[in-house]
Amino acid sequence: MLVGRELTKLKQEFPQLEIEKVDILTNPGRTLKDGVRMIPTLKAGDTVLSGIFLSPSEIRDLIQTMIE
Numbered sequence: 001m002l003v004g005r006e007l008t009k010l011k012q013e014f015p016q017l018e019i020e021k022v023d024i025l026t027n028p029g030r031t032l033k034d035g036v037r038m039i040p041t042l043k044a045g046d047t048v049l050s051g052i053f054l055s056p057s058e059i060r061d062l063i064q065t066m067i068e
Contacts, residue, residue: 042062047062
């Protein structure tokens with residue numbers, strides 16, 4: 001999965017980055033509360049990024065806004 005690979009790269013670049021994976025099948029209430037409407041979805045603070053295809057630059061931009 002492209003998102004997983006990109007997050008692994010970013011974790012190496014930013015060791016302070018905390019990544020939590022939430023299984024939508026075992027946590028449906030939480031995923032709805034967190035604004036997950038499709039897979040994949042990334043959430044950083046109040047910002048939600050989702051789409052069928054997320055580009056590495058979109059993922060990086062989201063993570064960098066969270067870290068700054």
